[in-house]
Amino acid sequence: MPIQLALQPDPLEFDSDAALSRIRGEADWIGLRFVREVSHRRTVRNGHPEQSSLSLEQGAMVEALIDGQIAYASTSDLSDSGIIEAARKAAALARASAKFKVFPFSEAQRPRRTGRYVSPRRFELDFLDLAGFTDRLIEASRRLRVSDKIVTAMAQASLVDTQVRYVSSNGSDIDQQFLMVGQHFAAIARDGSNVQQRSLNGPTARCWQAGPEAFDWEHLYVECERVGREALELLEADNCPDETLDLILAPDQMLLQIHESVGHPLELDRILGDERNYAGWSFVKPEDFGSLRYGTELMNVTFNPTLKGEFASYAFDDGGNPASREHLIKDGLLLRGLGGLESQARLGLPGVANFRSAGWNRAPIDRMGNINLEPGTTPLNDMVASIRRGIYMEANRSWSIDDYRNKFQFGCEYARLIEDGRLTRVLKNPNYRGVTVPFWNSLKAVGRPEDFQAFGTPYCGKGEPNQVIRVGHASPPCLFTAVEVFGGGA
Numbered sequence: 001m002p003i004q005l006a007l008q009p010d011p012l013e014f015d016s017d018a019a020l021s022r023i024r025g026e027a028d029w030i031g032l033r034f035v036r037e038v039s040h041r042r043t044v045r046n047g048h049p050e051q052s053s054l055s056l057e058q059g060a061m062v063e064a065l066i067d068g069q070i071a072y073a074s075t076s077d078l079s080d081s082g083i084i085e086a087a088r089k090a091a092a093l094a095r096a097s098a099k100f101k102v103f104p105f106s107e108a109q110r111p112r113r114t115g116r117y118v119s120p121r122r123f124e125l126d127f128l129d130l131a132g133f134t135d136r137l138i139e140a141s142r143r144l145r146v147s148d149k150i151v152t153a154m155a156q157a158s159l160v161d162t163q164v165r166y167v168s169s170n171g172s173d174i175d176q177q178f179l180m181v182g183q184h185f186a187a188i189a190r191d192g193s194n195v196q197q198r199s200l201n202g203p204t205a206r207c208w209q210a211g212p213e214a215f216d217w218e219h220l221y222v223e224c225e226r227v228g229r230e231a232l233e234l235l236e237a238d239n240c241p242d243e244t245l246d247l248i249l250a251p252d253q254m255l256l257q258i259h260e261s262v263g264h265p266l267e268l269d270r271i272l273g274d275e276r277n278y279a280g281w282s283f284v285k286p287e288d289f290g291s292l293r294y295g296t297e298l299m300n301v302t303f304n305p306t307l308k309g310e311f312a313s314y315a316f317d318d319g320g321n322p323a324s325r326e327h328l329i330k331d332g333l334l335l336r337g338l339g340g341l342e343s344q345a346r347l348g349l350p351g352v353a354n355f356r357s358a359g360w361n362r363a364p365i366d367r368m369g370n371i372n373l374e375p376g377t378t379p380l381n382d383m384v385a386s387i388r389r390g391i392y393m394e395a396n397r398s399w400s401i402d403d404y405r406n407k408f409q410f411g412c413e414y415a416r417l418i419e420d421g422r423l424t425r426v427l428k429n430p431n432y433r434g435v436t437v438p439f440w441n442s443l444k445a446v447g448r449p450e451d452f453q454a455f456g457t458p459y460c461g462k463g464e465p466n467q468v469i470r471v472g473h474a475s476p477p478c479l480f481t482a483v484e485v486f487g488g489g490a
Contacts, residue, residue: 014078016165019060022080023087024169027064027094029107030087031168033318034060035360040125043156044137046145052134059360064090068104069097074361107170109341110319117176117315120308121211125159125179128212133157136217143221144187146228149235152188153228157181157215172320180311180470181214182207182458185224189231196234196428198227198413201252202395207311207456207470230414233426240415240430240487246390247432247483248383251453253412254475256396258371259460261436262301263471265405266328268339268351269366279462280403283436284334289349292334295440300374301329303338303352310370311456311472318364321353328371332441339366358467365463370472376446383445383479390418391485393430409433432485439480447476
């Protein structure tokens, strides 16, 4: 039987237009964002099904603007009385806090927009046969266990169907529909006290917008066997040396490097200090935009929510701002921050359409979308050939970065030594450390468009109360010079 994800109540039973008509008089301006999300998750460990979950979340967020102050109230009670109560609560909060506002907002921060977005997919979720899908995960788990030394073989998949409708009293009407998939395949190998893990692109990297067709099982089986073999290789590998070496990072590790040392420090609400109690500040100052040499001329970073299939692609942010591709860093020069219309108004700086919420019960804040390092021209083989002694690393295993997103150290799952222009021995426990701006100013080569790979993670945390949101990152492999690498535990 096909998978049945059409859980009741049907989203058509909630009429956003009718709900807005009942509350539009509660404030100078009022907005209503309805979110419905169906999540399906399956996990197989060592050939046995471990988790099979299906969940539905739906509710509405009402935002009210009174005397230049915006306030929010959410509800899962989608009855007329529930929506009216939420609207009155938001209005009361806006009215009470208006006398203490730090900045006077207006409808300019909630522009009138209309439009629709549907993420790419060939098939809907009802195309999927659940029993067959679980059998595929069991087979993937079996393929990971290439040896009795593989003590844990995990195959995990998620499918998420999200619908968002945003309407407002000044005429906004935006409908966005997202179908997203994620996968995680990992093998843990043990020989006595020596334990090593190898996964397919790291713990959270394989997430994107697509339907069930995204699971190319025959290819995944081959990749699972490779992952199992590499876990065994790590058991026999030498420890990563403690040296200063040239370093090549694979795209699945560039995900983390971009996320922590570019994405988070450029968030305008963090620069404003809004996140200091929880997620920290940033070393970036307002005056750095247009003047800070963030990296070498090879560093071109874009905010690109228009890239088809990347995990955080969309047409509008949750404040109704149309999304477009923008350079954050061009030829190494810092140009633009990650801030929605509210933060742009407060700082007087250009930003992007990244005012995003994690769900129906969270207010939007400045978040990453798709933050990508644009391709260069250097083939990976040429990077390797240019190095007398260096190291190549794949797949993030651990991360640590200070509250200002400045000093960092990251660990990877798998590495190869580079000697006299050739990849040689496998190395275990590879780690590297650096400081953000000097590190990016050591960028020596950026891979070609054909080596450009997109990844994503559903686990970016920020905000009070906490919001865990989906972001995407894409990059080719990159070469950095004179980086401090070290072995041992991460």
